[in-house]
Amino acid sequence: MYKRIILKLSGEALAGDKKGSFNNDVINSIIAQIKSIMKNGTQVSLVIGGGNFWRGRSADPEMDRVKADQIGMLATVMNAIYFSDCCSRNGIKAQVMTPIKIGSVTKEFNKEDALELLYSNNVLIFAAGIGHPYFSTDTVTALRACELEADAILFAKAVDGVYDSDPAINPDAKKFDEIPCKDIVEKNLKVIDIAAANLCYENKIPVILFGLSEENSIVKAANGEKIGTVVTV
Numbered sequence: 001m002y003k004r005i006i007l008k009l010s011g012e013a014l015a016g017d018k019k020g021s022f023n024n025d026v027i028n029s030i031i032a033q034i035k036s037i038m039k040n041g042t043q044v045s046l047v048i049g050g051g052n053f054w055r056g057r058s059a060d061p062e063m064d065r066v067k068a069d070q071i072g073m074l075a076t077v078m079n080a081i082y083f084s085d086c087c088s089r090n091g092i093k094a095q096v097m098t099p100i101k102i103g104s105v106t107k108e109f110n111k112e113d114a115l116e117l118l119y120s121n122n123v124l125i126f127a128a129g130i131g132h133p134y135f136s137t138d139t140v141t142a143l144r145a146c147e148l149e150a151d152a153i154l155f156a157k158a159v160d161g162v163y164d165s166d167p168a169i170n171p172d173a174k175k176f177d178e179i180p181c182k183d184i185v186e187k188n189l190k191v192i193d194i195a196a197a198n199l200c201y202e203n204k205i206p207v208i209l210f211g212l213s214e215e216n217s218i219v220k221a222a223n224g225e226k227i228g229t230v231v232t233v
Contacts, residue, residue, distance in 0.1 A: 001037075001040060001041070001042060001222065001223050002042055002151040002222055002224065003043065003151055004042070004045075004118070004148065004150045005042060005043070005045070005151060005152050005153070005222055006046070006047065006126075006141055006144055006145045006150050006152075006153050006154070007044060007045070007153075007154045007156065008048075008049075008141045008153065008154065008156065009046060009047070009156050009212070010048075010049045010156075010157075011048060011049040011050045011051040011052035011076070012049070012051045012158075013026065013030075013158075014026065014027055014048065014082075014083065015052035020052055021052070022052075024086070027082075027086050030218065031086060031087055031092065033216060033217075033218040034092065034218070035091070036219050037218070037223070038092070038121065038123075040223075043118040043119075044123050045118070045123070045124040045125070045126060045144065045148065046080075046123065046124070046126070047076075047125075047126045047137050047141040048076055048079045048083060048125065048127070049137045050075025050076040050078070050137075051075075053075040053078060053079070054068075054075040055072075056068050056069065056072055065134070068133075069133035069134065070133065073127075073128040073129050073131070076127045076129065076137060077096070077098065077105070077106065077127040080106075080125040080127035081127075083125055084096050084123075084125055087123055094122060094125060095107055095124055095125070096127055097109040097113075097114060097125070097126055097127070098127050098128040099128060099130050099131035100128055100131040102128075106127065109126065111148065114147075114148060126140060130143060136193040136195070138155075138195075139193050139195045139199070141153055141155075142193075142195075142196035142197075142205070143199060145199075145200070145203075150205060152206045152207070152208060152221075153200065153205060153207045153208070154208050154218065154222065155191075155207060155210070156212035156217065156221075157191075157209055157210065157211060157212065157228075158211070158212070158213075159211060160210060160211030161175045161209055161211070161229035162179055162184075162189065162209055163176070164176070176229050178229065178230045178231075178232055179229060179231055179232070180232050180233075181197055181201040181207070181232065181233050182201060184197045185197050191209060192209070197231075200231070200233060201233055204233045205233060206230060207231035208221045208227070208229070208230050208231070209229045210227045210228025210229070214227070
């Protein structure tokens with residue numbers, strides 16, 4: 001069982017089949033699993049993408065990249081605030097932390113405050129990326145894991161692991177139970193952002209990629225059970 005994890009969720013995961021919105025059945029299922037692993041002593045932080053609201057310049061390819069990324073950061077803040085409210089309704093203390101000041105809406109990130117909140121049984125939700133464009137939510141996940149000395153990063157995906165090719169296209173795609181982090185970088189497998197993979201490799205933080213839809217998948221991953229693909233360092 002890992003003592004401190006960072007869970008990465010996509011914005012689409014929160015939406016489920018409700019595009020551009022929230023699926024409370026999905027969210028409450030995730031929170032129930034978080035409650036379970038917290039009861040076993042695991043400290044939990046999350047990073048949530050913003051893809052249910054905004055996917056960069058896909059809405060307008062001619063849009064300025066910086067401004068498109070800034071909208072994406074705000075989309076992650078919206079998701080984080082909603083998820084934190086769902087946590088509160090389910091009896092879990094939650095705090096949204098951002099690298100930029102957003103008035104009284106969120107708490108500005110620093111390591112000391114984050115650790116204090118974790119030791120006080122809060123779920124931390126990191127939003128707005130690193131506060132700058134050109135960096136993905138995968139990268140901020142790895143960065144926060146390094147800063148907080150997390151034991152592992154859990155990537156809950158639509159696909160149940162890492163394959164040698166796209167299983168949606170190739171029915172004979174081979175799934176890896178384990179894969180070295182350097183192979184993701186060298187083979188450009190694109191399962192996580194290359195910058196994030198490099199951070200994990202350099203700081204020896206293992207990554208588990210698994211399918212969110214599998215029953216109790218987050219609990220299994222947090223407990224170190226065999227699930228998905230383990231990216232070794």
